Amino acid sequence: MSEVRKNSITGEWVIFAANRHNKPYHFKRNQQLQENNAMGCPFCPGHEQETPLAVAALPQEANWEIRVFPNKYPALDEENGACSQADDFYEALDGTGIHRVVVDTPVHGQSPEAFSDDHLKTVFSVLQQQVVQVGQQEQIAYVQAFKNNGPMAGASVYHSHWQILGTPMVPLRQRKVEEYLLAAQAAGKTCPYCQMLAHEEEAKMRLVEETAHFVSFVPYASRFAYELWVLPRRHVWTIGQLEEAELLDLARLTKTLLKKVMALRPGLNYNICLEDSPKVQQRQLFHWHMEIIPRMGSLAGFEFGSDSFINHVLPEEAAKQLRQL
Ligand SMILES: [Zn+2]
Numbered sequence: 001m002s003e004v005r006k007n008s009i010t011g012e013w014v015i016f017a018a019n020r021h022n023k024p025y026h027f028k029r030n031q032q033l034q035e036n037n038a039m040g041c042p043f044c045p046g047h048e049q050e051t052p053l054a055v056a057a058l059p060q061e062a063n064w065e066i067r068v069f070p071n072k073y074p075a076l077d078e079e080n081g082a083c084s085q086a087d088d089f090y091e092a093l094d095g096t097g098i099h100r101v102v103v104d105t106p107v108h109g110q111s112p113e114a115f116s117d118d119h120l121k122t123v124f125s126v127l128q129q130q131v132v133q134v135g136q137q138e139q140i141a142y143v144q145a146f147k148n149n150g151p152m153a154g155a156s157v158y159h160s161h162w163q164i165l166g167t168p169m170v171p172l173r174q175r176k177v178e179e180y181l182l183a184a185q186a187a188g189k190t191c192p193y194c195q196m197l198a199h200e201e202e203a204k205m206r207l208v209e210e211t212a213h214f215v216s217f218v219p220y221a222s223r224f225a226y227e228l229w230v231l232p233r234r235h236v237w238t239i240g241q242l243e244e245a246e247l248l249d250l251a252r253l254t255k256t257l258l259k260k261v262m263a264l265r266p267g268l269n270y271n272i273c274l275e276d277s278p279k280v281q282q283r284q285l286f287h288w289h290m291e292i293i294p295r296m297g298s299l300a301g302f303e304f305g306s307d308s309f310i311n312h313v314l315p316e317e318a319a320k321q322l323r324q325l
C-alpha cells in the first residue's frame with residue numbers, strides 16, 4: 001500500500017511505500033563482491049519467474065534483449081493506493097501510480113556506455129513507448145524515466161536497468177518550472193530552454209558536446225559536480241515526440257557522455273533523469289531534456305535543510321575537463 005502526502009507549507013510531495021521495506025539489497029559493503037556475481041540476479045535471463053510478468057520484451061520474451069515488467073516492490077500501487085490517514089487539515093492523494101522496470105541488457109555487468117549504438121537507440125525507443133503508455137493512463141499526472149547506476153546512485157540491483165515512475169501528482173520541481181514558463185509566456189518571451197541552448201552554444205565555455213540534434217553542457221548553476229544537461233535543438237516537450245534519427249543521435253551522444261563521466265573516476269556511480277513535461281494545461285511550454293548526474297559526494301545537512309546545493313567544481317572548469325576527456 002502506498003500513499004502520497006503533501007507538505008502543506010513547502011509544497012513538497014512525499015510518497016510512502018511501506019512495501020519497499022522488503023526489497024532485497026544486492027550490493028554488499030564492498031561493491032566488487034556483487035559485480036561479477038550473476039548468481040541470484042533476478043534481472044538475468046533464466047530468472048524471469050522472479051519478477052512480475054513482462055509487459056513488453058524485445059525482440060520477444062524467449063530471447064529478450066530488453067525486458068519491461070512491473071516493479072516487484074513498487075513505490076506506487078497500480079490499484080488500492082488509498083490514503084490511510086485522510087485528514088481535513090492536510091492534503092493527500094491516493095498512492096495510485098505505475099512503477100515499471102526496464103532491464104536494458106541481458107548481459108550481467110554490462111553498462112549502457114558499452115552497448116552498441118543501435119541497441120542503446122532501441123533502449124531509448126522502449127523508454128519512449130513506456131513513458132507515452134504510462135502517461136496515457138488517466139490517473140497519472142507525471143512520468144519520469146530514470147536510471148540509478150550503482151549503490152551511491154540509489155540502485156539496489158546491480159544488473160543494468162531503468163525505472164519508469166508514473167505519479168498521481170505533479171512534483172514540486174516541475175510545478176516551479178511550470179510557474180516560470182507561464183510567467184515567461186505572459187511576458188511575451190520565447191522558450192527559456194531554447195534561449196539557454198542558444199546562449200550556451202554562443203558562450204561555449206560550458207559546452208561539452210554538440211551533435212546534429214542535441215547540445216550538451218554543464219548547466220550554469222549545476223547542483224552537482226560535472227552535472228550534464230542534454231537538450232534537443234528542436235523544441236519538443238515529451239520524449240514521445242523524438243524521431244528515429246534523434247533517438248539514434250541521442251544514443252550516440254549518451255555513450256560519449258557516459259564514457260567521459262566514467263573517465264572522471266573509475267567505478268563512478270551516476271543517475272540519468274529523462275525530464276518529461278507533466279500533464280498540465282500548457283504542457284507545450286516545457287522543453288524535454290536529459291540530465292546526467294555523477295554521484296561524487298553525498299547530499300548533506302545544508303542541502304536537506306535549504307534545497308540549496310554546495311558544488312565544489314565550477315561548471316566552466318567541469319566542462320573544460322569533460323571536453324578534454
Ligand atoms: Zn544479472
Ligand SMILES: [Zn+2]
Pocket residue numbers: 191192193194195234235236286287
Ligand atoms: Zn524550447
